[in-house]
Amino acid sequence: MQISNRLSGSVLAALGAAAAWGGSRLPPVPGQDVGPAAFPMVIGFGLVACGVLIALGIGRSFEVEETPEPLTWRVLVPPGLLVFYVLAANELGFLLTAAAMVLAAGLALGARPRLALAMAVIAPPLVHLAFYKLLRVPLPAGLLPAPWA
Amino acid sequence: MNDLAEAVRIVLATDVLIAILASAVYGLVVGSLPGLSATMATALLVPVTFWLSPIAAIATIITASAMAIFSGDIPGALLRIPGTPASAAYTDEAYAMTRKGQAELALGAGLWFSAIGGIVGTLSLMLMAPLLAEMALSFSSYEYFWLALLGLMCATLVARSSPIKAIASMLLGLLIACIGMENPAGTPRFTFGVTDLLGGIEPIPALVGVFAVSEVMRAMASAEPPKLPPRRFGSILANQWLLTKRYQWQMWRGNIVGIIIGVLPGAGADMAAWVSYAMSKKFSRTPELFGTGHPEGLVEAGASNNASLASGWVPSLLFGIPGDTITAIAIGVLYMKGLNPGPTLFTERASSMYALYIIFILANIIMIPLGIVMIRLASVVLRAPRSAVMPVILLLCAVGAFAIGNNPFSVLMVGVFGVLGFVMERQGFPVAALVLGIVMGNMVEQNFVTSLIKSDGDVWPFFERPVSSVLAAFTIGALLWPLGVWIWNRLKSTTGEIVR
């Protein structure tokens, strides 16, 4: 964990420095002494301080040592599917996009194909019904409009 | 007394009773869905209230919000995915209890103490509204600044990881809250020319991302955890009486803190839960048990957030100033229905007021049976295969985020925060502190900057007003306390070494 602490601490310190620098360049507001710069700068300096302390390993004694699972490419599936939803929902419509999402996520989680397919067929119409009909959220119709829309 | 009889008659009208029952079910379901908060549940009700009679309309909001705040605990306890920001404070605790096989105790505590908190909060609204309102109006930006700082410090008290990482997470949250132009200067900050960032980052997509999406991401990397021992869910209320007796003092403290924080406009149930959970840990005889599946903090925080929900109506009803985001929406509905907030609501329309009180009490009572049914239904997900549950949660995250402003950008944000939450957890940074930072960021900056503007840059007024001086003493004391303890221990150990 020590190496990653050094990395995360440095990243935070760099982010803090960038925030403070970016904040300091914000234009002052006419007629006000305290402008938009003050708060980001305070936070930025705070982050730099925390980042340095973390990188130096201070406060490590409080942590419970845990060994995280090894990374696989599959962890990127959920955020990837959310991006897919944003890009595809308007064209494909909610039902098709949602079905694709549920199917892909189910398979990536190791579901048997039959279960994943069943979920992909059942879940999207139910969610659509609840959100579109009950909560009046304007979900896009796209290629396959729901029969109740 | 005539007013009271009239109020009972109003509440017992068929349309009002149906509205209460329907919105109770609605609130329970919506609050339990990851991605839909109690505020969202209320906002999505507005179009419906348009068609209802005034009392029925308000009844739906009162009932649905109380139910949603409670049922936000359900996905938190079962899946480690808090349904509302108010649950984020103690999600890890409740989930730890579930892993110990005590899901029914954790959820039962949430239900039981939420209902008690709601009823005590309502009593405070009925008996002390003018007094509480007086207190709310004595808070100026100076007092709010100290209050917000105190709230932020809870992040470090609650965290089980290193306090420095907790502070770093909180600061990151505050930095994220800087994004957009909803700052005192009205200047776009860190928007990088993206229009959707002008309005800033909403807390809900962030909450959903760092908890729900990152949980789905973790599921991708890990093998399916061993199934919990296949035993029947025990009686949900059986042990609550025991907890009530054992943690009576904590319950009352939670109720009182909740009422006070709820009355202060702008703070609300989220902050009440955090402060109460942190207080519970601070004053506990066994603080080391917190986070390992210990019900003490759940009792206090559960009692607190529903109490704050009820007392948040005090400034809303008396002055039209919302106590939190839920009452902000409710005020709009009150006006729309001709029940204009103001002192006249209490005097000239006393029967309507009594009706609202009765609805509050009624909602918190029916919460118990309906909540039990909901818990039993929801606990099915503990038995369902993970590969069937997680994809649906991901879908709900997307739709829930979209529903906030019918804006696909929020869905993108959920994904971004999912990655952020995943990385942070792996590095040992508590994500709950990040959420607290995002929720509180605007309040901290707003009150800091406006106070400085009002005082022409002078720091003295921060300590000058009576209430603010007390709050300042609290904050600075809490800030210096750990440092003092640390120095004391250091001195003791060094002198000890010399002697040895």
Next chain:
Amino acid sequence: MIERRTLLAATTALAAPAMAQPRWPARPVTLLCPWAAGGGTDAVIRIIGQLLERELGQPFNVVNRTGGSGVVGHAALASAAPDGYTLGMITAEICMLHWQGLTELTFRNFTPLGLMNNDPPGVLVNGASPHRTVNALADAIKASRPGQLKASGTGQGGIWHLALAGWLDAMGLRADHVRWVPSNGAAPAMQDLAANGLDFTTNSLPEGRAIIDAGRARALAVMGPERLGAFPQVPTLKEAMGLDYSTGAWRGIAGPLNLPVEIATAMGAALKKVYDGEEYKAFLNSRGFGLTYADGAGFGRHLVAADASLGAAMRGAGLAR
């Protein structure tokens, strides 16, 4: 509600065969609201939607498209297909945001259909303030050091901030003679006023109504052309000080550019009927909202004038890019 709706559906179903060509609106219309549910704009557009449904026989569903300080919702309306099935509300911010360089979008990206409401700013002081009239307050302002007095009502550069700047300008003072304390909307500002944290606020009177009723705040004047129905005892600036200054946060219905003329005409006529109806007036009066109407062409002229005057006020206050 269910009965009325089924009745409505039944009558439209009966009437449908009689019409050869599917006339607008043949299906439900979406009304975009650039601000969140439960706010003032939301309330106004919802009552309009409800009354339009009665007028035109199709549901008018309100959809809140929030974000970006109103930019997102306005942009969504401007870029919607001009088929008459996506209309919405545009608010004063559309004539302010582009001056701040926050969007390319201006009122020219819309087809104005009807101006429906205008809330003039007020002048409010703490209930225990020594200033009993707006003239007394104005004298105190003139006698004060620049920046000594503090006022609020909304965020920096918001409509009520411009109202203050315009009022100070009309009194012959600098636009920043009174220090603006930015707030998250009118409610926190009213609270701070009641907590004695401010000298006065310039938000609209309905926004402070409950606190005024509670005696914690006092309305001294309204910066509009005439008194408000809900506050008949509060004088206008012109009556009290002889100052011919008035402004307001207005709201109107508009569609995307290139809306077909038939639809614009039909919608304009329906909006006029809504405005003239008792229900709309009663609703706005009950909330204390200001009644103002202009048809499509009149709304267009209003937009040109408002864009110029708000731009001038923002430049005067140093808020424009």
